[in-house]
Structure formats: structure tokens, C-alpha cells
Amino acid sequence: MPPTTYLRQVYLDTVVFTYHQLAYLLEVFGPDRIMMGTDYPFDMAEFNPIGHIAGVSGMDEGTLAQLVGGNAIRLLGLDL
Numbered sequence: 001m002p003p004t005t006y007l008r009q010v011y012l013d014t015v016v017f018t019y020h021q022l023a024y025l026l027e028v029f030g031p032d033r034i035m036m037g038t039d040y041p042f043d044m045a046e047f048n049p050i051g052h053i054a055g056v057s058g059m060d061e062g063t064l065a066q067l068v069g070g071n072a073i074r075l076l077g078l079d080l
Contacts, residue, residue, distance in 0.1 A: 011075065013037025013045055014067060019056045026056070029062045035071045 012029055015037040016022050025034055036049055046052055053059065053067050073080055 008033070011035055011071070014049065014053050015039050015046070016050075022053065023056050023058075026063070031066045032071060034067055035075070036068045 007029065010033070012025055012034050013036065014022055014025075014034060016025070030072075036053065038049070048070055050064075054064055071077075072078075
């Protein structure tokens with residue numbers, strides 16, 4: 001199979017430095033494959049991770065909800 005086939009099998013996180021990088025990940029991989037991430041205990045200098053995600057141009061409430069918890073709930077099979 002071509003390598004791009006396997007990209008739909010991975011998840012990415014939101015730990016990027018700029019809004020346009022996160023927007024590009026959303027465009028290429030889709031909002032269902034990206035979750036809010038952390039680089040703890042290392043300092044990525046992001047003190048408001050939800051605000052960083054919400055700051056992406058054109059971010060809608062549904063996509064925001066997916067990224068900040070919905071995808072993790074689905075992936076981990078949590079019943080909340």
C-alpha cells in the first residue's frame with residue numbers, strides 16, 4: 001500500500017507552534033484524527049491550549065469539541 005494509506009491510521013496532537021500549522025493538520029488529516037496534546041513535563045510555552053486551538057481561523061464549535069476531548073473520548077472508548 002502507498003504510505004499515505006497509513007496516515008489515516010495515526011492520530012496527531014495539537015502541540016504545534018502556530019495557528020497555520022494546526023490549520024494545515026486539520027486540512028490534511030481531518031478533525032477526527034487530531035487531539036489536544038501536551039508535551040508535559042517540557043515547556044512548550046502554551047499556557048492556554050484550548051485558546052490556541054480556538055484561535056485557528058474558521059474553527060467551529062463542533063471541531064473544537066472534537067479536538068479538546070471528543071476524539072479522545074471516542075478513541076479510548078470512554079462512556080461519559
